[in-house]
Amino acid sequence: MNKKRSTALLSVIALLSLGTLTLTAQAEPVVVEDFVTTAQPETIPDLFLRAFTQNSGNFFTSVSYEGQFNLIFGFNEFPENQITRDAELTSIFSQDLMRQQANQVPLRTRDLANPYQSSLLQQPSYYTPFTP
Known part of the structure; x- marks a missing residue:
């Protein structure tokens, strides 16, 4: 009786594997189009965030089991030292x-069109105080 169950089980496994092989053989190939991605430069806020959490990590790594053991025993490094290194890196x-x-050349743009022919600084009354 036990031998019949094992042969029946083997035949079911063989049929399932044969069915799987047939289904994969009949599947149509998926065509993936080639595309080029350009690397986006990181923004300044993203770089600040990465420098701020470089050593100490985010909240979720701190409250995990590994983070709690690190807090108590200092396996990687104690949190105070991690925060100090993050502050130094951010600075x-x-x-x-x-x-x-500061070292970049400032951008110079043309002034907007002015409907006036002169400015207040060019007026002589601007330099002399007004006396009533």
Whole structure:
């Protein structure tokens, strides 16, 4: 009786695998079109966020089991040291960003068309105080 069940089970498995092979053989191939993706530069807020959470991670990594063991035993590094390193990295990044922005040539644009022929600074009454 036990031998009949095992042969029946083997025949069912063979039929299922044969059916699966037949279905995969009849499936039509999927054509994937080639496309080119361009790398998008990271924005300044994204870079600040990445520098701010580089070492300490986000809230969800801190409250996980691994984060709790790290808090208690300091396996990777104690959270205070991670926060200190994140603050240092954020400071370096902000100083570098300000240095890059200060060294760039400012953009110059043309003034808008002015319907007036002169300005207040060109008027002589602007320089002399008004006496009643």
